[in-house]
Amino acid sequence: xxxxxxxxxxxxxxxxxxxxxxxxxxxxxxxxxxxxxxxxxxxxxxxxxxxxxxxxxxxxxxxxxxxxxxxxxxxxxxxxxxxxxxxxxxxxxxxxxxxxxxxxxxxxxxxxxxxxxxxxxxxxxxxxxxxxxxxxx
Numbered sequence: 001x002x003x004x005x006x007x008x009x010x011x012x013x014x015x016x017x018x019x020x021x022x023x024x025x026x027x028x029x030x031x032x033x034x035x036x037x038x039x040x041x042x043x044x045x046x047x048x049x050x051x052x053x054x055x056x057x058x059x060x061x062x063x064x065x066x067x068x069x070x071x072x073x074x075x076x077x078x079x080x081x082x083x084x085x086x087x088x089x090x091x092x093x094x095x096x097x098x099x100x101x102x103x104x105x106x107x108x109x110x111x112x113x114x115x116x117x118x119x120x121x122x123x124x125x126x127x128x129x130x131x132x133x134x135x136x137x
Contacts, residue, residue, distance in 0.1 A: 001028055003050040004043065011053070011075035015110070031055060042092040044076065044085045051080035054089040056096065056105075064104060069097040071107035074116075086119050 005024055012018055019027075031041040038059065044052035055073040071093050076085035090105075097105050107124070108131060109116050120126070 001032075004028065004032065004041070004053065007043075007050060007053045007075055007077070008055075008073070010077065011073055014075070027055075040093075040096060042089055042096075044080070044089050046080055046083065046085070052076035052085040052089055054093050056093045058097075058100065058102060061104070066102050066104075068104040068106060069093065069100075069102050071105055074107065081115065086116070087123060090119075090123050 005028070008024070008027075009018075030036040030039045039055070039057050041056075042054045043050050044054075053073065053075050054071060057070045057072055058067055059070060061068045071090065074086060074089055076083075076089070094105055097103065105124075106127075107120075109120065111117075
C-alpha cells in the first residue's frame, strides 16, 4: 500500500488537492482488495520500481447497455514521463474494459495539462463536452 499511496498522493498534489486518511483506506480496499468489483487499479513498473498508477471505475450508462469505464486517475512520476508509462497504463485499462466487453473508456484532464493532452490526442478522441458539477452548498 505504501507505494500506491505515495503515487496517489503525488497525483492529488499535482491537482492541488488532498484527501483525508480514511479516504486512502477506503479507496485502497475498493481498488486493490476486490472490495468493489467495478473498481480497479493498475500500477506501472520500471526496473521493479512503481512509477505510475491508473484507477478506473465501470458503471452503467443509459445509452450503452454494456456500460462504460471511467479512467478516473492516471499518474506517472515526473522522472518516468516520456517513457511510455501513461500509454501503457491507458492500454492496460483498455484491456480490462475489452475483457469485460465494455468498449467505451473515457477520462478527463485539466485543459492546461498540455503534456498529458499530447498523449491523449494520440490514444483517444477529444470530445466536445464540458464538465459541470454541483456547487458547494
